[in-house]
Amino acid sequence: MTGGGRGGASRVAIPEDSLFGPENLPYGVFAPAAGGYRVGARLGDTVLDLAALLDDPIFFRADLNALLATGPTRWREVRDRVRELAETALPVHAQHPLHAVRMKLPIRIGDYVDFYASIDHATNLGRLFRPDTEPLLPNWRHLPVGYHGRAGTVVVSDTPVVRPKGQRRTDSGATDFGPSRSLDIEAELGFVVGTGSVLGVPVTVDEFTEHVFGVGLVNDWSARDIQAWEYQPLGPFLGKSFTTSLSAWITPLDALADARVPLPTQTPAPLPYLRGSDDHGLDIDLTVRWNDEVVAHPPYARMYWSPAQMLAHLTANGASVRPGDLYASGTISGPAPDQRGSFIELSWGGTQPVTVGGEIRAFLADGDRVRITATAPGTAGRPIGLGEVGGLILPAR
Amino acid sequence: MTGGGRGGASRVAIPEDSLFGPENLPYGVFAPAAGGYRVGARLGDTVLDLAALLDDPIFFRADLNALLATGPTRWREVRDRVRELAETALPVHAQHPLHAVRMKLPIRIGDYVDFYASIDHATNLGRLFRPDTEPLLPNWRHLPVGYHGRAGTVVVSDTPVVRPKGQRRTDSGATDFGPSRSLDIEAELGFVVGTGSVLGVPVTVDEFTEHVFGVGLVNDWSARDIQAWEYQPLGPFLGKSFTTSLSAWITPLDALADARVPLPTQTPAPLPYLRGSDDHGLDIDLTVRWNDEVVAHPPYARMYWSPAQMLAHLTANGASVRPGDLYASGTISGPAPDQRGSFIELSWGGTQPVTVGGEIRAFLADGDRVRITATAPGTAGRPIGLGEVGGLILPAR
Structure with a gap:
């Protein structure tokens, strides 16, 4: 279906300062003004219709799962082909302005796992929740x-977030039920599994790039009051499960080849099943905007555990992964106050409220908007963008 | 497609003492000796091929999800029609001996949630893990x-279970990685969601029967050593995620109409969002066999929280459910020693090993088999069976 077609052909115009040049090419699922959902790639501010450009039914779909399942050889072939096409004149009907398309959740998510891989975040939360003890629990460094x-409440970026209701313990020690009073964000990176694995067979650290397709931005909205009351002994549940937002665009790992950085020193040394021959972190800088005001710059390069270690741990017991599984890093926080990826940290448990747009805030108010963006070193010597994940808070129903 | 066909017609012979008479009729997904998977109903020791008997594409499928999504009116129509058919001569090609078919996981599971709804189990585990404190945590009765x-590692009954490896803390305080030394079971009931709900809109206690299709048996295999080291502060993860077994047959709620029993008194009274006008428990008796020896009779009627309360709580924050979601009760234990639904309780943390087949055991050995069955009062004045969930332990790989 390449070439010809309605309206002739042209090269895609890419703005000079674009974070979405041909070295980036994230994938998403879009619908043009007229027509159903299909797979696209972003080039500048244009969405390339891969269903129209490439003769493969995996793109005539409303999710990336068929592409994910093809595996790394095909991922690379597709990426190489789209980069070639990006240098040529393309049929106009296969190009859509970004502002004119609707985006949907790009993945049919199987299982969703959330980690806790930032030592600064884990330390901050330990200090806030257990002020009289060692902030890191004994297992954290192991x-x-x-x-x-x-998984069923993961939504695409810009889906409004209804403030959750829930049960909490009040200051008097009674319980009540109502709209959360401490609605928070967690700025995270999400890793999208492509190739599945077999039940009973772990994925090693060195097999990471055989199984993980790419990266999205995640906001794991959190209701701290609900979470605090429910989470013993089985962990977070309704304080998290109401909504998790994922960026519309998934950046392939190959676009992040030059963003690899050494991991921080891990002490004690991890057990062998958590070690690989070429393990690395990612130099991705996030920006958190609260009502258009920048409030934090969480640095992914500081994360203690690598994405490959997380996957190796997730599967160490033989648990299998499926194409479309999503695992997220947990809140990304750095050591500096303006590097904290959650409001409970930024406001230090509400005791040091933040001024946002002239208003004093500790947690989210109805009508607030949060937008998380990120950049990384690209392979063309200039930064690339990782899309964005945004959301507007609606009042509880 | 009813009537006629190859080989004439006959009535299904049902053994006199069968727990699977026409008042039961659980659903499953089976493949005959020749042919692909489709939906069937169990009658006596015969599997009725619903794809052959009923003219509806929802039965020509390898999962129950399309049937689940149709909702309670259609569920009842199908059940009534199959009961009518069970009284008539049926085409022989639509009848298959149970022993001659292969069964598969009956549901494409969306999200899997596990509760902790037995007060006896929660009390036992509190005594074992926190001997110096109040066994029930402050939130448990609220x-x-x-x-x-x-969800991705839920398997159908009789799928072998590979002993998981994992990281644990040793007696000396070091960590190591290896095959679990305390592999356990959890005998549970699982509730299968039929009708989905809308994100942001809770399902009330009184809407339970509009959303839940039926019940299966669950064995939530657990590696206690892995679990004990990993679970603070975010809850169980790899100690559970290696395998969860679900019965091949799902019993519709309508078959359990006469199994309804009052709930135990709940003190303190639950908040209004956990109260309904007609809430109830279920009088289902489980039997746990360890290498063919009966070791426990967990009584579901003792469960503190009702299935409807669990669903109302799960969705109270606006989290949506989808057809095929599964939520389980948590380990079912009664107050008597022989009513405990896990081996950590039966052996009291390994301190009171159990004699099984002449051998002393606290936890599962390679080659062990576990089989859980259950019965309930049926609507014909005799008990009905809830199928079974079994598994054989294979050595770690």
Whole structure:
């Protein structure tokens, strides 16, 4: 279906300062003004219709799962082909302005796991919740702590977030039920599994790039009052499960080849099943905007556990992964106050409220908007963008 | 497609003492000796091929999800029609001996949640893990404590279970990685969601029967050594996620109409969102066999939180459910020693090993088999069976 067609052909115009040049090319699922959902790639401010450009039914779909399942050889072929096409004149009907398309959740998510891989975040939360004890629990430096979240309530960026109701313990020690009073964000990176694995067979650290397709931005909205009352002994549940937002665009790992950085020193040395020959972190800088005001710059390069270690741990017991599984890093926080990826940290448990747009805030108010963006070193010597994940808070129903 | 066909017609012969008479009729997904998977109903020791008997594409499928999504009116129509058919001569090609078919996981599971709804189990585990404190944590009587498990590793009954490896803390305080030394079971009931709900809109206690299709038996295999080291502060993860077994047959709620029993008194009274006008428990008796020896009779009627309360709590924050979601009760234990639904309780943390087949055991050995069955009062004045969930332990790989 390449070439020809309605309206002739042209090269895609890419703004000079674009974070979405041909070295980036994230994938998403879009619908043009007229027509159903299909797979696209972002180039500048244009969405390329891969269903129209490439002769493969995996793109005539409303999710990336068929592409994910093809595996790394095909991922690379597709990426190479789209980069070639990006240098040529393309049929006009296969190009859509970004502002004119609707985006949907790009993945049919199987299981969703959330980790807790930032030592600064884990330390901050330990200090806030258990002020009289060692902030890191004894297991934290030995394994990537994680838990399963709710896959069915992961939504695409810009889906409004209804303030959750829930049960909490009041200051008087009674319980009540009502709209959360401490609605928070968690700025995270999400890793999208492509190739599945077999039940009973772990995925090693060195097999990471055989199984993980790419990266999205995640906001794991959290109701701290609900979470605090429910989470013993089985972990977070309704304080998290109401909504998790994922960026519309998924950046392939190959676009992040030049963003690899050494991991921080891990002490004690991890057990062998958490070690690989070429493990690395990612130099991705996030920006958190609260009502258009920048409030934090969480640095992914500081994360203690690597994405490959998280996957190796997740599967160490033989648990299998499926194409479309999503695992997230947990809140990304750095050591500086303006590097904290959650409001409970930024406001230090509400005791040091933040001024946002002239208003004093500790947690989210109805009508607030949060937008998380990120950049990383690209392979063309300039930064690339990782899309964005945004949301507007609606009042409880 | 009813009537006629190859080989004439006959009535299904039902053994006199069968727990699977026409008042039961659980659903499953089966493949005959020649042919692909489709939906069937169990009658006596015969599987009725619903794809052959009923003219509806929802039965020409390898999962029950399309049937689940149709909702309670259609569920009842199908059940009534199959009961009518069970009284008539049926085409022989639509009848298959149970022993001659292969069964598969009956549901494409969306999210899997596990609760902790037995007060005897929660009390026992509190005494074992926190001997110096009040066994029930402060939140336990206020809300049904639960967490998300791994949906992608739920397998159908009789799938062998590979002993998981994992990281644990040794007696000396070091960590190591290896095959679990305390592999356990959890005998549970699982509730299968039929009709989905809308994100942001809770399902009330009184809407339970509009959303829940039926019941299966669950064995939530647990590696206690892995679990004990990993679970603070985010809850169980790899100690559970390696395998969860579900019965091949799902019993519709309508078959359990005469199994309804009053709930135990709940003190303090639950908050209004956990109260309904007609809430109830279920009088289902489980039997746990360890290498063919009966070791426990967990009584579901003793469960503190009702299935409807669990669903109302799960969705109270606006979290949506989808057709095929599964939530389980948590380990079912009664107050008597022989009513405990896990081996950590039966052996009291390994301190009171159990004699099984002449051998002393606290936890599962390679080659062990566990089989859980259950019965309930049926609507014809005799008990009905809830199928079974079994598994054989294979050595770690």
